[in-house]
Structure formats: C-alpha cells, structure tokens
Amino acid sequence: MRKSDMPKSYDIFNGDADGLCALHQLRLAEPREAELVTGVKRDIRLLARVDAQAGDELTVLDISMKANAEPLARALVSGARVRYYDHHASGEIPVHSALEAHIDTSPEICTSLIVDRELKGAHRMWAVVAAFGDNLVSSAVAAAQPLALDHTELARLHELGDCLNYNAYGETIDDLHYHPADLYETLGPYRDPRHFIFDEPVFNVLRNAFAEDLYRAGEIAPERETDAVAVYVLPDAAWSRRVNGVLGNRLAQKNPRLAHAVLVAKPGGYTVSVRAPVEQPRGAGALCEQFDSGGGREAAGGINLLPDTELRRFVTAFEQAFSA
Ligand SMILES: [Mn+2]
Numbered sequence: 001m002r003k004s005d006m007p008k009s010y011d012i013f014n015g016d017a018d019g020l021c022a023l024h025q026l027r028l029a030e031p032r033e034a035e036l037v038t039g040v041k042r043d044i045r046l047l048a049r050v051d052a053q054a055g056d057e058l059t060v061l062d063i064s065m066k067a068n069a070e071p072l073a074r075a076l077v078s079g080a081r082v083r084y085y086d087h088h089a090s091g092e093i094p095v096h097s098a099l100e101a102h103i104d105t106s107p108e109i110c111t112s113l114i115v116d117r118e119l120k121g122a123h124r125m126w127a128v129v130a131a132f133g134d135n136l137v138s139s140a141v142a143a144a145q146p147l148a149l150d151h152t153e154l155a156r157l158h159e160l161g162d163c164l165n166y167n168a169y170g171e172t173i174d175d176l177h178y179h180p181a182d183l184y185e186t187l188g189p190y191r192d193p194r195h196f197i198f199d200e201p202v203f204n205v206l207r208n209a210f211a212e213d214l215y216r217a218g219e220i221a222p223e224r225e226t227d228a229v230a231v232y233v234l235p236d237a238a239w240s241r242r243v244n245g246v247l248g249n250r251l252a253q254k255n256p257r258l259a260h261a262v263l264v265a266k267p268g269g270y271t272v273s274v275r276a277p278v279e280q281p282r283g284a285g286a287l288c289e290q291f292d293s294g295g296g297r298e299a300a301g302g303i304n305l306l307p308d309t310e311l312r313r314f315v316t317a318f319e320q321a322f323s324a
Pocket residue numbers: 018019062087110111134
C-alpha cells in the first residue's frame with residue numbers, strides 16, 4: 001500500500017516523438033498534474049513500473065498493450081481507471097468498464113493521430129510532428145493539409161519530428177541528451193510547434209547533436225561492401241547507439257539496391273540491425289532468426305547480441321542471403 005490514500009494520476013508514454021506529442025496534445029486539451037512514466041524508445045514495458053491503486057487514473061500512450069497485458073490487468077483489478085491510446089499490436093483487448101481503449105493498428109496511423117481524432121484536430125500540428133517522427137511521411141502531409149502550411153513550415157515540422165524521435169534512441173537513459181520526461185516538460189508551454197522551433201533552445205541542442213552524430217557515422221567506412229550488401233560496424237559509444245536507428249534508414253534510402261547491416265559493438269559482441277534492400281524488401285527477419293536472440297520482419301530484422309565469435313558466420317550468411 002502507498003502511504004497516501006489520495007488517488008493519483010499517471011501519464012505513461014513512449015519516450016519517442018509519437019509518445020511525447022500524443023501526451024502533449026492531450027494535456028493541452030485537458031491539463032492535469034500527473035506522475036510521468038517514460039523511458040528510452042525501446043523500453044515499452046512501462047506499465048509494470050506503476051503501483052496502481054483504486055481510484056488512480058492511468059493514461060497510457062504509444063506502448064503495445066500486448067507487452068503490458070499483465071500490469072494492465074492488475075491495474076484494472078486494483079480499481080484504477082485506464083485510458084489507453086496506441087497503434088501497436090494489442091493482443092486481446094480486455095473488456096472492462098474502467099478501460100477506455102483507443103487502439104488502431106492501421107499501418108498509416110500513429111498514436112498522436114489517434115489522439116488527434118479524439119480531440120477533433122484541436123492540436124493537429126503536434127500530430128503532424130509525431131507522424132513525421134514515426135516516419136509516416138504521407139500521413140503527416142495528409143494531416144497537415146487543412147492547416148495550409150507552406151513548404152518551409154512543413155519541412156521544419158518534419159525536422160522537429162526527427163529530432164524528438166532521435167532523442168529517444170539509446171540503450172539506456174544515459175545515452176540520451178534529455179530524459180524524455182524532461183523533454184516533455186519543455187514542450188509544455190508551447191501550443192504551436194513552430195514557436196518551440198524558434199524559441200526553445202532545446203530544439204537547437206537536439207538538431208546540432210543529431211547532425212554531429214550523423215557526421216560521425218558518415219566518417220565510418222563500411223567494413224564490407226559488395227554490389228549487393230554493405231556492413232557497417234560502429235564503436236561501443238553513446239553516439240553509436242543514438243544514431244543507430246536513423247542511420248539504417250538513411251543508408252537504405254541512399255542505396256535502395258543494397259541490403260545493409262549496422263553493427264554496434266558492445267561487451268561480448270554486437271547489436272545488429274539488418275535492412276533488406278528498399279527495392280526488394282525481403283529476407284531480413286529470416287536471416288536474423290538463424291542467430292540466437294535474432295528475429296524480425298521481411299524488410300527489417302535484428303540480433304540483440306551477436307557474440308564476437310559469430311561475426312564471420314553472420315557476414316557470410318548476410319552476403320549469401322542478399323546476393324543474387
Ligand atoms: Mn508510435
């Protein structure tokens with residue numbers, strides 16, 4: 001039991017652009033003091049951190065219900081009320097009078113667009129930022145249509161989405177420039193993201209840091225490159241873990257015919273992300289599944305820990321998988 005019997009509010013959200021902008025829209029429309037529960041982008045088991053009691057109000061954003069099914073059930077049994085907004089695979093949605101679920105798993109939707117729908121577009125521009133951040137470019141452009149923004153404004157919102165998203169990448173909070181809860185707090189005063197872009201120093205810090213990380217990555221020559229594949233190995237450093245997610249996308253866009261593997265060194269081996277060629281997006285998951293702690297989809301896959309001793313085997317299998 002908690003010491004105080006006063007019911008509490010919790011805002012539980014993914015630390016990426018979509019999670020931040022989803023909560024920001026909600027709290028602009030409906031201000032509320034709440035304890036913030038968030039983390040790095042990959043840290044999605046956030047509900048387990050809340051010790052929910054009867055009367056508590058939980059708002060959950062942009063983390064899969066499937067990955068949080070157990071603590072969700074526990075919270076409902078305890079008598080808490082839960083509002084849940086998300087676009088990831090949900091598993092079975094519990095039927096409970098205290099659960100209000102807004103789940104939409106359509107591929108062109110992100111959580112901020114679901115919240116935007118609820119709020120009837122009241123803070124649409126933040127939903128546009130989030131959709132850009134989640135790499136849903138055509139959804140972002142479509143959502144921005146009624147706002148009649150010019151190209152420069154749209155490009156700036158795109159950049160803000162990328163920067164907010166970039167801040168969430170890392171193995172642990174120590175890798176990040178800002179704790180996502182602190183970054184959320186800096187959004188607070190801004191109803192209009194264009195003012196955040198012009199007035200908020202945090203935006204400049206993120207933009208410069210992002211550019212610097214990308215520059216460092218650009219200095220690294222591929223470890224192996226053929227006319228079908230390219231393998232990059234980044235050092236065991238915070239900047240590598242930050243830029244890793246975005247780097248794969250950038251390389252893939254630049255060389256749509258190549259399959260890319262980006263390895264980041266860590267104690268005992270490497271974290272691996274694989275992207276199949278953009279022009280033929282198949283086989284990434286199947287390749288990664290050949291290794292312990294590996295898996296993924298057709299277009300993209302990963303291996304959590306590739307031991308040093310398996311590096312050669314991986315590079316050979318990678319070349320075989322993607323050579324004609
Ligand atoms: Mn999302």
